[in-house]
Amino acid sequence: MGIHHELNIKDHLECFRNDEFKQMIKNKREKYEDWVGEDKVKEIAEWTKSWEYRELNFKREAISINPAKACQPLGALLCALGFEKTLPFSHGSQGCVAYFRTHMARHFKEPVPMVSTSMTEDAAVFGGQNNMHEGLQNAIALYRPKMIAVNTTCMAEVIGDDLNSFIANAKEKGLIPEDFPIPFAHTPSFVGSHITGYDNQMVAILRYMTEYFEKYGVDNVDKYDPEEGEFYKEGGLLSWLEVNSKGGQTT
Ligand code: SF4
Known part of the structure; x- marks a missing residue:
């Protein structure tokens, strides 16, 4: 005969009605909060209905x-997101991006794309270059953007990851095409706000694309058109990644 454990799982509403919980809240108010008392709460509630x-x-x-x-x-x-077929790419911890995506999805009432390099403890110690290289390859293979705009979260900034050299190294190693546009901005969250982040990313994209167009011409980005371009057709980017990538995953 096995040991029988009776499960007694209550949802939050039931818990709030529980005497033990009520007593706990009462103690908390009396001991740790500057509790004004039930009468005052009722008085204010009535006042909010007044002329x-x-x-x-x-x-x-x-x-x-x-x-x-x-x-x-x-x-x-x-x-x-304001740039056509551009994938926002966050170098740092995954939880931050979950928060951004939730926030935007709630606001716009539709899914919002953003990927993360999902840095964990090992990346915090050894740097996030490997995460970024795999992330870029996967993002291109799965989302097929025309451009990837990279930003950073606090974690990458605290350890001082250098986006410029990480992206340059990825191109040098042949993990991603040399002329694939990847503007990047350092966006440490311990200074400024979302407004600073917007400005930093905008300046980064404008600066990067000015140099990019001077170097490759304005039509080069069309090569990466997910619908029309040769680059993504069968035997295009995916096989390019398979042939050229040594360490990264493409799926
Ligand atoms: S403040 Fe830093 S750690 Fe928090 S969500 Fe923003 S980037 Fe992530």
Whole structure:
């Protein structure tokens, strides 16, 4: 005969009605919060239904909409999305990107693409170059963008990863095509806000593409057109990656 454990799983509403929970909240309020008391709460609740409260609201002359300060890569993501067939690519930890994508999906009510190099402890110690190289290959193979706009999260910035040399090394090793456009911006979130991040990514893209067009001509990016271009047709980029990539995964 086995040991029988009865599961007693309650959802949050049931828990909130539980006497033990109610007592816990009461203690917390009395001991650690500057609790005003039930009577005061009821009094204020009634006041919010009063004429006086209504008039005070109508007298408002300034209002803060969305005052929350978000971090730099969020702004960089938004900026990158403004460029046609551009994939925002965040070098850093995965959780940050989950947050950006959720935030944007809630706002725009549709899925928003952004990929991460998913740095973990080993990358924090040895640097995130391998993550970036694999990430770039996978992103090109799976999403087929015309351009990848790279930004950084706090983690990559704290350890000082150098985007310029990581991307240059990827091209030098033949992991990605030499003329594939990859503008990049350092967007440390411990300074500035999403607005700074937007600006940094915009400046980075404009600077990078100015030099890119001077070097390769304005038509070169069309080579990577996911729908029309030769580059992505069968036997194009995917086989190029298989032939040319040594260490990275292409699926
Ligand atoms: S503040 Fe830094 S760690 Fe937090 S979500 Fe933004 S980039 Fe990630």
